[in-house]
Every structure is written in structure tokens, then in C-alpha cells.
Amino acid sequence: MNERQLRYGQCWEDAGCLLGGLDPGPGSTVLSIASGGENSLALLLREGVRVIAIDRSPPQIAALELKVAAFRRLTHPELLRLLGAQPAPAARRRDLYARCRSDLSPSALAFWDADPAWLACGVLPVARFERYLALFRRLVLPLVHGARRRSELLLPRSPAERQRWYDACWDGWRWRWLFRLFFSRASLGTLGTDPSFVRYGHDSQAEQLLAQVRRVMVEDDPLRNPYLHWILRGRYGDVLPLALRPQSFSLIRSRLDQLSWRRLALEDWLDAGESGPTATPTAAPNVAPNVARIDGFNLSNVLEYVEAPEAGRLLDRLHRRAAPGARLVLWNRLAERHTGLAPAGRWRALDGVAAELHRRDQVPFYRRLVVAEALPLAAPVGRRHG
Numbered sequence: 001m002n003e004r005q006l007r008y009g010q011c012w013e014d015a016g017c018l019l020g021g022l023d024p025g026p027g028s029t030v031l032s033i034a035s036g037g038e039n040s041l042a043l044l045l046r047e048g049v050r051v052i053a054i055d056r057s058p059p060q061i062a063a064l065e066l067k068v069a070a071f072r073r074l075t076h077p078e079l080l081r082l083l084g085a086q087p088a089p090a091a092r093r094r095d096l097y098a099r100c101r102s103d104l105s106p107s108a109l110a111f112w113d114a115d116p117a118w119l120a121c122g123v124l125p126v127a128r129f130e131r132y133l134a135l136f137r138r139l140v141l142p143l144v145h146g147a148r149r150r151s152e153l154l155l156p157r158s159p160a161e162r163q164r165w166y167d168a169c170w171d172g173w174r175w176r177w178l179f180r181l182f183f184s185r186a187s188l189g190t191l192g193t194d195p196s197f198v199r200y201g202h203d204s205q206a207e208q209l210l211a212q213v214r215r216v217m218v219e220d221d222p223l224r225n226p227y228l229h230w231i232l233r234g235r236y237g238d239v240l241p242l243a244l245r246p247q248s249f250s251l252i253r254s255r256l257d258q259l260s261w262r263r264l265a266l267e268d269w270l271d272a273g274e275s276g277p278t279a280t281p282t283a284a285p286n287v288a289p290n291v292a293r294i295d296g297f298n299l300s301n302v303l304e305y306v307e308a309p310e311a312g313r314l315l316d317r318l319h320r321r322a323a324p325g326a327r328l329v330l331w332n333r334l335a336e337r338h339t340g341l342a343p344a345g346r347w348r349a350l351d352g353v354a355a356e357l358h359r360r361d362q363v364p365f366y367r368r369l370v371v372a373e374a375l376p377l378a379a380p381v382g383r384r385h386g
Helices: 015-022 038-045 058-073 076-083 090-103 106-113 116-121 128-144 147-152 159-170 173-182 185-192 205-219 226-233 246-254 266-275 308-320 351-359
Strands: 029-033 050-055 259-263 294-298 322-332 347-349 368-374
Touching: 015 038, 015 294, 015 322, 015 351, 015 368, 029 038, 038 050, 038 058, 038 246, 038 259, 038 294, 050 058, 058 076, 058 090, 058 106, 058 246, 058 259, 076 090, 076 246, 090 116, 106 116, 128 173, 128 226, 147 159, 159 205, 173 205, 205 226, 266 308, 308 322, 351 368
Parallel strands: 029 050, 029 294, 050 259, 294 322
Antiparallel strands: 322 368, 347 368
């Protein structure tokens, strides 16, 4: 793994779906894949929830650390400027970063100090996946539609008007052809993420994405979709993801002590829990404790990175660490990682809950949202529809 490669500057899973799927209550402990950091922070919006964020990637943990420090040390407008969600001169971002440095670990300091140019641009735009989207925005979209047509996408319309406009003005052969070329499995793996992240699954990556893009452009309101704003414009403007909204700022800031983190792969976290006693944080609240039972699992789409049998084994091991009634949420882009839930006899897939949330999912990159709850070992295997 490239120790300097920040793959995701932000989370590309809808935090609203995550909170709706896990539905954590007071006293819950949630294990969360850190990724860009925003979704682990968004979990703090639920009262009394303790969040343990883990990630195998040092740059992703460094990104989470910087965002936590920014929540502690900056105002909300300053946070957005440092991250690159709002425009700011490079010198201003460097000053904002200087105010956050005292809260960073030595490894995070080394990571961010080594690349001042990244901080000059902001954290959100500089990662590999965001640069991939920038190529799409700057090179591909102009070949399909002119600036006027692209701006028309974000005009207010009713659902029926959006469907007519999309079919008549946007969804032409050139759009479909260039989209399929740019978002093919090979292009995404080579330019956007990593070839190993897209090696499983047999369906067309681009066809799945086309269907989801149509959904967020037609069935949902593009004006209220922060992820679509970023894809099309490279900025959020006033339409922000849940964790970065003004009304979220003070609440998350007041609960940062309920968040801990550590550079650790999911498999290693499971190994640590199975091989020794649990740990409790003392003077180092940023070290993720390995607690006995977890009430919720935010798995992002990490189960797509392993073969199906290994995914099944991980689900089985996660069940051993799950509290009664614990829930997990995960996303599928290409590889189906929901079919192993019921046959394993450990998890019950909440298909109705997942389908309803996925209909409202503002991120167009996933074919399926999976929500499941832990079964008692003696319970009959089956599915329910939430």
C-alpha cells in the first residue's frame, strides 16, 4: 500500500443512509471504516453514541485527524475553507492548518507537513478519487454538453419535468458512450481507486453507474444533492453533506471525545479482539479501543475488496463481536456481498429498510445498500423486510 496515497478526500457514502440503517441509540458503540472521515463524524450526531474509526490506510487516518482538529480549533466557515469546500487563498489555508497542528499525532503531522501543496488546495479535492472526478468534470463533460446545458441541470424542476428534461436534453448517445468509457472498471481501477478494488463482480461498472446517475438526477432533486454538486462543479456551495452542515457543527464539536481512531485493518481489529483482553482508552482518546461488543458496523464497501468466501468469514467473525440486535450497513458497487448474510445463520438482511434508504441515497456510485441485524445463534435463518 502506498503510504502517501490519499485515496478519498471525503466520504462517498450517504451519511443519511448510514444513520438510518444503523439507527444507533444512546449508549451504542459503532465501529466505522474511517475513509474520508465525515461519516464517522456524522455518527456523533446521535446522542450518546461512541464511535471507533479504523482504517488500514495511514493517509485516511491522517485525513480524519485533520478534520477532527479542524472541528476543535476552527469556526464552521474556517473548517470549510481549510477542507476546500469553500474557496480560500492558499496562504489562508496554511494559516488555518497551523492552528490545527497541535492536535495532530506525529504521523499525521508528518503526512500533512510533507505536502504543503495539498493543504493549499484543501483536503477534499486532492485525493485520488476526487482528482478522477475532476478529470470527468473538466475533460469529459464538456465533450458531451456545453456550459449552458450543464448549468441547466441544477435548475428547479418537478419530478416529471426532470424526467422529460433528462430524456430530451441530457441522455444522448454521446453522454452514454463517454460515460461508459470513463467509468469502466478498467478506468476506475487505474485512475480512480485501485485495480484490486474492482476485481470482483461480473456486471458492467458503467451500466450500474448510469442507472444510479439517472436516479439521482430524475427521481431525486439535484439541487439538494451535495455529492452531485461536487461531481458537476467541484464544490458544494451551500449544499453540504450531513457532517459539514452549519447545524451539525456545534453538536459534533461538543462530542469529539466520543470518537476514537486507529490505523488498523478490519481483519486486524477482529484478530486483536479474538486474541486478547479488551482495551479501554485512558490518556490517549484517539486510540481506538477494542471493546467486547459492538452495536453497529459501518463497513463502507470494504467487503467488495475480498472474495465472496472471505467476505462470508468476515461476516461470521463480526457476528461474534456484535451485541444483541446489532446492525451493520455496507454498500455494494459491483460485487454482491449481501447473499452471504442469511445462509451464514448469523445476520438477517433487512431488505425493506435497505431498499427504502437506497431510494433516497444521494450518492450514485452503488448498486445496492445492505442493512442487516445480528441474529441470536439459536434463531431460525430467514429474511424480513423491515
